[in-house]
Amino acid sequence: xxxxAWNILLVDDEVEFISTLAERLEIRxxxxxxxxxxxxxxxxxxxxxxxxxxxxxxxxxxxGLDVLQRVKEEHPKVQVILLTGQGKTRDGIEGMRxxxxxxxxxxxxxxxxxxxxxxxxxxxxxTPNA
Amino acid sequence: xxxxxxxxxxxGTVTALTMHEMQNILAIxxxxxxxxxxxxxxxxxxxxxxxxxxxxxxxxxxxxxDRGKGLLEATSRLAHSPDDDLLxxxxxxxxxxxxxQLSERLVRLRGAAVDFTPASSALPVAVxxxxxxxxxxxxxxxxxxxxxxxxxxxxSVEAGQEYHALSLLPPQGAQQDREGLTVLASLxxxxxxxxxGARLRLFFPVRKQE
Numbered sequence: 001x002x003x004x005a006w007n008i009l010l011v012d013d014e015v016e017f018i019s020t021l022a023e024r025l026e027i028r029x030x031x032x033x034x035x036x037x038x039x040x041x042x043x044x045x046x047x048x049x050x051x052x053x054x055x056x057x058x059x060x061x062x063x064g065l066d067v068l069q070r071v072k073e074e075h076p077k078v079q080v081i082l083l084t085g086q087g088k089t090r091d092g093i094e095g096m097r098x099x100x101x102x103x104x105x106x107x108x109x110x111x112x113x114x115x116x117x118x119x120x121x122x123x124x125x126x127t128p129n130a
Numbered sequence: 131x132x133x134x135x136x137x138x139x140x141x142g143t144v145t146a147l148t149m150h151e152m153q154n155i156l157a158i159x160x161x162x163x164x165x166x167x168x169x170x171x172x173x174x175x176x177x178x179x180x181x182x183x184x185x186x187x188x189x190x191x192x193x194x195x196d197r198g199k200g201l202l203e204a205t206s207r208l209a210h211s212p213d214d215d216l217l218x219x220x221x222x223x224x225x226x227x228x229x230x231q232l233s234e235r236l237v238r239l240r241g242a243a244v245d246f247t248p249a250s251s252a253l254p255v256a257v258x259x260x261x262x263x264x265x266x267x268x269x270x271x272x273x274x275x276x277x278x279x280x281x282x283x284x285x286s287v288e289a290g291q292e293y294h295a296l297s298l299l300p301p302q303g304a305q306q307d308r309e310g311l312t313v314l315a316s317l318x319x320x321x322x323x324x325x326x327g328a329r330l331r332l333f334f335p336v337r338k339q340e
Contacts, residue, residue: 014154020161027168058150085150085206090215107157107199110164 006034006121007048011041011067012056012083017106024110030117038062042070048113049075051124052101056083065095068084079120083108084104134212134260145209151204156198163191198270204231210246211259219337220259223249226287229266229296233283236270242301244270247286253294253333257321265277265332266296272301272310273330293321293333300330 008025010032012018022032023034032054035044038061045053053071053091068080082095092103101120104113167188168183207228210216230246237244255262273283281301288295300306306325314323314332321334 014158017154017158017161020158020165024161024168027165028171069141085153093310105203106153107160109194 001118001121005029006030006032006052006117007050008117009041009044009050009053009087010034011036011038011053011059011064013037013059014056018056021108023112025114029116030114038064039068041067045071045075045078050078052079052081052120054081054083054113054117058085065091065098068095068100069098078126079124081113081120083118094122134217134340138212138260140316142209146206149206149209152198153174153202153206156195156202159191160195163188163195165234180264195214200231204228204335207259208209208232208263211263216259219254219256220262220301222253222255222257222287222296222334223251223260225259225262226266226285226296229263229270230285233267236267237274237283240274241252241280242274242278243282245284247284249287253287254337256332256337257319261317261319262296262334265314265321268310268314269296269298269318269323269330272306272314273298274302275300275304275310278304288331290333290336295334295337296332298307298330298332299328 006051008030010018010022011034013036015036019035020036022034023050025032029113033044033048033050038059041053042062043056044050055064055067064082071078071080076099079101080095080099082100083106084092084095084103085105086110087120089103092105095103101123104116138202166184170185170188204227209224211225227246227248230244234244270285280300281303283301284298284299288297311323311325318332318334321332324331324333
C-alpha cells in the first residue's frame with residue numbers, strides 16, 4: 001500500500017505531542033494534517049475528508065467522543081482511531097459503539113499506530129457510503 | 131452497592147485527572163526521543179564523537195517511559211476503582227496485575243522483586259476493584275514480612291468454580307505474623323484467606339452470569 005497517498009488527520013490539543021508524531025510519520029513517508037481541537041477537526045473534515053482520523057478523546061471545547069459522533073453522522077467513510085487514557089478503556093469501548101475503528105492508549109507505540117492506520121485505510125476503502 | 135467515602139472519591143477524581151496529564155507528558159517525551167532516534171537513523175552515515183552516548187541515552191528514555199507507562203496504567207486503575215461500575219464486581223485478572231504493578235516499589239524497598247504470571251483469560255469476581263487492590267496490596271506487605279533482604283514474591287491467579295484466587299508465594303526467609311492474616315480476612319468480606327505455610331491465597335467469589 002502506497003503510504004504517501006494516505007489522507008490522515010491528527011487531532012490533539014497537546015501540540016508538542018501531535019506535531020512531533022506528525023514529523024515521525026513524515027519520516028516514514030506518511031503525510032498527515034494536524035489540528036489542535038475538536039472545532040478545527042470538524043472544519044478540516046468538511047473541507048477535505050480524510051480517510052482516517054486519529055482523535056484524542058479528552059480535549060478542551062468539543063470532546064473527542066462528540067467529534068466522533070458528528071463525523072460518523074456526516075462522513076461515515078472516515079475511519080476514526082481514538083486516543084484514550086490509561087485506565088480509561090470505558091471511553092474506548094463507548095467510542096467503538098459510536099463507530100470508532102479502534103482505540104489506542106498514550107503513550108503510543110508508533111509501529112502499532114502505523115499498522116492500525118494501514119488496517120483503517122483498508123476499511124475506509126471498503127466502507128459503504130451509508 | 132458498597133459505600134465509598136467522599137474523600138476516596140475526591141482522591142480518585144483528582145488522581146485520575148493528574149494521571150491523564152502525566153500520560154500526555156510521557157507521550158511527548160516518547161515522541162520527542164523517538165524523533166531524535168529517527169533523525170540519528172536517517173543520518174546513520176554521519177559519524178560524530180558522542181553518537182553512542184546519544185543512542186544509549188535514547189534507549190534509557192524509552193525504557194523508563196515504558197516503566198512510567200506501567201505505573202501510570204496501575205495508578206489510573208487505582209484512581210478509577212471507586213467508580214460506580216467497579217464497585218459491584220470486576221476482572222480479577224486485571225486487578226491482580228494492578229496489585230503487582232503498584233506493589234513493585236514496596237517490594238523493591240525490601241531488596242526483593244515481584245514476579246507476576248498473568249491470567250490467560252478474564253476472571254470476573256463479585257468484589258469491587260478497590261477491595262481487591264486493598265486486600266492484594268496488604269497481602270504483598272504481609273508476604274514480604276520482616277527479615278527479607280532479597281528474593282522474589284511470585285504472584286499469580288487461579289481460576290475456580292465458586293472462587294477465583296490471587297496467589298502469592300513469599301520470598302524465602304520472610305517472617306509473617308498470624309495477626310496479619312486476621313486483618314487480611316477482615317478485608318475480604320465475602321471471600322476468604324488461606325495460608326498453608328508456603329503459599330497465601332486470597333479467594334474472591336465468582337461473579338455469576340445473569
